[in-house]
Every structure is written in structure tokens, then in C-alpha cells.
Amino acid sequence: MTVYSFYIFDRHAECIYKRRWLPRPTSVAGKSQIPGAVGSSGQTVRAGDDDAKLVFGTVFSLRNMVRKLGGEEDNFVSYATSQYKLHYYETPTNIKFVMLTDLKSPSMRIALQQIYINLFVEYVVKNPLSPVEHPGGVGVNNELFEESLEQFVTRVLA
Amino acid sequence: MAAPRHSAMLSISNASTPQSTSSDKTQVQQPQSPAGTSGLRVPSNRKTIYDRHLNRSRNAELSRASFAYLFGEMVSYAQRRVTGIQDLEKRLNEQGYPLGLRLLDLLFYRATSTSSSALSSSSTSSSPPNRPLRILTLLHLIHGPLWRLLFQRSADALEHSVSPDTPNEYMITDNEPLVNTYISVPREMSMLNCAAFVAGIIEGVCDGCGFEAKVSAHNQPTEMWPSRTVFLVRFGDSVMEREKVLERAGVK
């Protein structure tokens, strides 16, 4: 399986962390895109920003709809398009973990929960040099967290 | 009306004062002591430090996370009030120092009740142990009993500088300092070692024993121990001179 990207949103609906491994094929651009090449750096950042907003909007609406239909305790776990699969895990503190993978991937719910428990809580939440909240992603981008996330995704999930 | 005799007893605020067993304690249950008169109110059920055994919390354990959060908040509070890394370490050191002074009393008290031989060779089980007179005895006290009291294990190494220029330098190594467990130091602060707090504790213990010293914490990572920390203990000149005299006199 392939992990395309990973996002964390905080309770203020802000994207406090995002990481891309491989460009996700999009239905329009996907055909002409050469895998691995992401275009000029300036564009990538902007595309990434919009990406995060779209992803948030999607999971936020979906989660609210799911709760309306299935009750307060209900939550969606993943959805798939013809191009990718989006995996979702939300903590009771309203932190949202999102991972985009290829279609072959099994459920990533446990993996996302592991990232929350073993990486986010251990290396971000407990790190006194990282702020309590992370406007603009401050504090999440620390070495311990990033390295272990990289290891987790490339060695454990791959 | 507060009882003055009572207040004199209560004003000893050192935590490790052996408990008072005085049975004629009066209960002072004034809602408010009048200004000027001293004397602390105590609960009628006697839940005071004098009525509870000092060893009661000896083997008590608490969540490691609770310590991490407290320590973390201490660091970030200190961080808001300082200008640089050195300043921050100095402040952490200063916060550890009084803890060292207090722990020393606790160590001696506990050593008496368990008649540990690690403290002093001349101590017997019935009399309180003598405080260390020689540097090595002191350092063993820190490396062993102090570390065990704080971190439930001994420190990992105790070394002496062999450079002729710095005979007053000793090193205590902790491969994985508890206080640094959750700290990921950003690159631009790579010099920072929050174990400066522990350095302050060591300094307090040294000073409390009459060994004037400066103690600092340094990062010395190895591949196996990324947060390995060396506590550099530098004794003052007077201590080194006394050490020579004691050596000649054959004092252990």
C-alpha cells in the first residue's frame, strides 16, 4: 500500500500538521502528472494549503452528517473514491487525524490511533518545549515527532 | 486566641524535622488569627505534617506523566521569564537547589532508619550517620542513595577528571535522565539541557554537606543513549584544600 499524505487538525479547525509522501493522483491532473514530481515549490505549498482546507471541509461535513444519521456517538471511519482512500480518526478532544492512501490499503483506523497515542501524545503533547496549542503548526513539527512519524509510515505501514 | 507555645513549634518549616510527638497539642481552630500574632491553624483531625509519619510516602509512587507535566510547566514558566538558554538553565538550577538541601536531610533520616552503610563508614545503626567528609563519600551518596530516592535507580557512572588542570572536576553520568524523557529540544536550542534542574539538586546536596560546588548538566549523547547527560561537579578551592588536609590526616 502507499500513503499519500497525512493531516492533523486541531479543535480550532486549523491544520496543525501535514505531510506528503507521494502526490495523490487527482482525476484531472493525475494523468499528466509524472509520479514523484510535484512541480515548482511555490505552487506545491499553495496547493497544499488548499488541500488541507478541502480535506477539513470534507471530513467536517461528513462527520456531522454521519452524526445526524447515526446518532452523536457515530463516526465515519473512511471513504474511498476511484482514486484514493481517506481514513479518519477523531479524538474526544476534537483533534482530527486524516490519512490519504491508495485503494489497496486496509483500514488505517488503528494506525491513526497509534499515531495519536504513541507519537502525538508522547512527542508533542508531553513536550514542554512545545506550546499547549499549535497555531500554525508550532510544536508539532519537532524532530522526535517527525522522525518517528516518518519511520512509522515508511517502515511499519509500508 | 492562638497559643504562642504551639506556634513556636509549628514555625519549623523544614519538611524533614523529626515528628513531634508532643501529646499536649492544643487545637487552634480560630477562623482567623489576629494580625500580628503568629500561629498556624491546624485541622482538628490532626492532618498535619507533624502527625503523619515521614516515611509514609517513602515507597509511594505516582504517575510518571504527572511528573512530566509538572516539570514541563515549570520549564515553560521559567522560559517565559528568561532571555537565553544559559539564563534558563540557571533558573532551573536555582529551583533544584533548595530541593537538594531538603533531600539531604531526608536522605540522612532514611539512612538512619535503614542503617545503610553507603553513607559513612563510621555510622552505626543506632546513631545517625555522619555526614560525608571526603569528596568520594559525598559523590557515592549522590550517585547511589540520592539517585535511588529520586529516580529509583543509581546513576550510570561516576568519574574523576585526570587532567592536572582540573583535579576538582567530577562527572556523574545519567544515560537517560528522567526529567528529559519527553523533551525534544529544537535545533536552535541544542545546547539546552533541562536536567539543569537535577544539577541544582546535586549542588544543593553538596552545599548542604559543606562542599561548595558548581554543578552543570551537559548533553553527551551516544548512539544508544541519545539523551545521555553528564553532570559536571566542580568543587571550590577551599573544598580541595580541605580534602588534601583530610587525606594527610587519614580521615575517611
Added chain:
Amino acid sequence: MNSRRVILTVRSNLVSRNDRTRIDKVNAELVTLTYGTIVAQLCQDYDSDYQEVNKQLDKMGYNIGMRLIEDFLAKSGVGRCANFRETADMVAKVGFKIFLNVAPTVTNWTSDNNQFSLIFEDNPLADFVELPDDGRAQDELWFSNILCGVLRGALEMVQMQIEAHFVSDVLRGDDTTEMRVSLVRYIEDEMPPEEE
């Protein structure tokens, strides 16, 4: 620092302590004494202005609570509580148990189920403690005030705005240590900012 040295002890800990989960306890006295130095430092920094010290302790607790709740949820795996009564029990029996190894009694509910008291039989933070005998500390300082902040920060993260304060403390000469907790409101989900 000079790198040449003589080894004075035998390496005593050859066992790897890398496994974080194996030892998740610390000596309670280390916690108690560390908290003591924090309060002492605040009293010094704020010149024994105890009102201000209370405020700062509450603030520190708030920061801790916001972090600690994540750890709590990660460790305990519990989900949302159905109501405030359930929350109170969770706080007392699970939360305080995990982090402070005590289980305060939940009592004195108001009829609308929005206010309760926590009565602390034991309080590890206050072991070894006697307040300064300056004629003011016993009337003004809430030594364990950090706990109010912790509760406030932790519950805010799970969408409950609460108010918490101590009403009595054995350190002040009271017979009990009691914290009063009131639910202010449930916090709604925040929406992403509108596109500009």
C-alpha cells in the same frame, strides 16, 4: 569539559531502559517536592502576593490539563461522557486515580446536576507542606490551586467549560480539602474560518 577521566564506579544499569511503557511510575516524593519548589518559586516571583500565586497556579494547571487530557484519553481509551454526573465520576475515580493516585469523593450535587464537590482524603501535592506562618498565607493561598486549573483545562478540551475553586484545605486548618466544580456550558464545535 575534559574528556579524560577515571571511572569511579561500575556501570550499574546495563539493562536498556528504552522501553518507555515499562516504567511509567516515579517516586511520589519527587513529584511532591517538585511541586513544592514551583509554589515556592511563584511566592518568590510574586513577592508573596498570594492572590497572584493562586492565579498563576491555576494558569499552570490549565496548561497542564489541556495536555494531560490527551494522555488520559490515550491511556484509558474512554469515550465521551453522557452527562456531567458521569464526567464527575470519571474525573474522580479514573482521572485523579491515574495521575495523582487518589480518588476524591464526589458529593454535594446541586439539584440541577451542574455543581459538585470533590473531597480529598489525601493530597500527595501537599505532603511535606506547611504554609508560611506570616499571618496571611493560611487565609489567602490555595496551595493546591493548580488542580483547579488542571480540571478546567482538561474538561475544556472535551467541550465543557467549567469553573473550579477550593473552598477548604487542611493546610489552612480546615478539616477537609474540598474543591467546588461548576459546569458553565458545553462548548460547540468550532468552524473553520470563512474564506476571505
